[in-house]
Amino acid sequence: MGFVLKMQNIIELINVSMHRGKTKILKDVSWSIKKGSHWALIGPNGAGKTSLLKIISGNLWPSSGTVKVLGKEFGKTDLRELRKKIGWVSSYLTEKIPSNEDILEIVISGKFASFGVYSKITDKDRKKALNLIKLLGIKHIVDRDYKVISQGEKQKILIARALMAEPLVLLLDEPAVGLDIKARNNLLESTSKICKETKTTVIYITHHIDEIVKEIDNVFLIKSGQVFKQGKKKSILTKGNLDRLFE
Numbered sequence: 001m002g003f004v005l006k007m008q009n010i011i012e013l014i015n016v017s018m019h020r021g022k023t024k025i026l027k028d029v030s031w032s033i034k035k036g037s038h039w040a041l042i043g044p045n046g047a048g049k050t051s052l053l054k055i056i057s058g059n060l061w062p063s064s065g066t067v068k069v070l071g072k073e074f075g076k077t078d079l080r081e082l083r084k085k086i087g088w089v090s091s092y093l094t095e096k097i098p099s100n101e102d103i104l105e106i107v108i109s110g111k112f113a114s115f116g117v118y119s120k121i122t123d124k125d126r127k128k129a130l131n132l133i134k135l136l137g138i139k140h141i142v143d144r145d146y147k148v149i150s151q152g153e154k155q156k157i158l159i160a161r162a163l164m165a166e167p168l169v170l171l172l173d174e175p176a177v178g179l180d181i182k183a184r185n186n187l188l189e190s191t192s193k194i195c196k197e198t199k200t201t202v203i204y205i206t207h208h209i210d211e212i213v214k215e216i217d218n219v220f221l222i223k224s225g226q227v228f229k230q231g232k233k234k235s236i237l238t239k240g241n242l243d244r245l246f247e
Contacts, residue, residue: 009068010035010168010201011056016065018051018225025051026062026225033218035168038195038202040212040233043222044246049205052222053171056203058083070168087162087200089155090173097154099147104129106146106157110164132160135197136190152183156190163198170200176211188213207246209237221245 011033018026026048033039043049054060055067058079067074072082087110097106107129108121133139136156141149146157155175162170172191176184188211195202195215204216212219212233219236221228223245229236 008034010070012066012068013055014066016055016062016067018048018055018060019063024225026055029065029222029225029227031220031227031230033201033203036199036201037218038216039204039218039220040216041203041205041220041222042207042209042245043228044207047222048225049222050173051225053088053173053203053205056169057086057088057171084165085168087159087165087167087170088173089158089162089171089175093158097146099145101146103142103144103146103149103157104133107132107160107164110161129160129164132163133157135163135193136160137186150183152179152187155179155183155187159190159194163194163200167200170194170202172202172204174205174207176206176208184211191215209242212237 009032011031013029013031016026016029017024029048029052041049041052051060055062056069058069058074061074069082070085104126105121108125111125130139130142133142136159138153138156138160141153146154149157159170159172159175175191176187179187191202191204192213192215194200195213202216204212206212217233218231219233220230221236221241228245229241
């Protein structure tokens with residue numbers, strides 16, 4: 001299945017709703033993301049951020065509405081293929097990596113979308129993985145055991161792993177949670193680099209406004225499963241909007 005992106009919108013959600021029993025998790029959410037743009041997804045806990053991410057990544061089917069990702073409409077495409085072009089970094093992934101795994105192989109495994117490498121590793125794969133590790137500023141840890149590196153370094157390894165498959169969309173799900181100030185700043189610098197130096201569209205999920213790097217110019221605010229505000233960062237991130245969003 002090809003992903004030659006000639007469309008204007010890399011992601012398009014139209015009146016998307018998600019119900020669990022009588023509970024409405026998402027309500028008539030519409031969101032268009034242009035190719036090459038970068039967004040922050042912001043909302044309080046329980047606002048529906050993770051459910052929205054799962055739908056965009058093809059891991060959750062909406063109750064109603066239209067979902068188009070990378071030009072492919074849900075219900076008319078193979079989601080298994082689609083997921084290969086969407087990178088997702090979340091803190092829960094760190095628990096899934098075997099502690100004795102080789103760091104370079106962890107990064108390379110992103111090519112196969114599973115932990116553990118099930119195909120022959122080529123010199124090209126190794127070179128690509130090393131370049132990604134350099135991009136994220138963690139070349140010095142390549143020869144260390146995964147179990148002894150810091151939480152911030154583990155997050156960067158997961159980002160490098162996600163980039164290994166050359167995703168067209170990268171979902172960073174609160175990647176700075178649990179990091180100290182230095183590690184958080186390093187991670188945000190890496191996020192800026194990805195926005196500037198790759199062709200990947202970044203969606204950064206957080207409820208900390210100070211984590212939104214300057215390269216992320218668009219903001220989507222969500223509250224109680226509904227669109228609260230969306231648009232350019234300068235016009236959306238006002239004190240009034242944020243006070244009402246977080247009450």
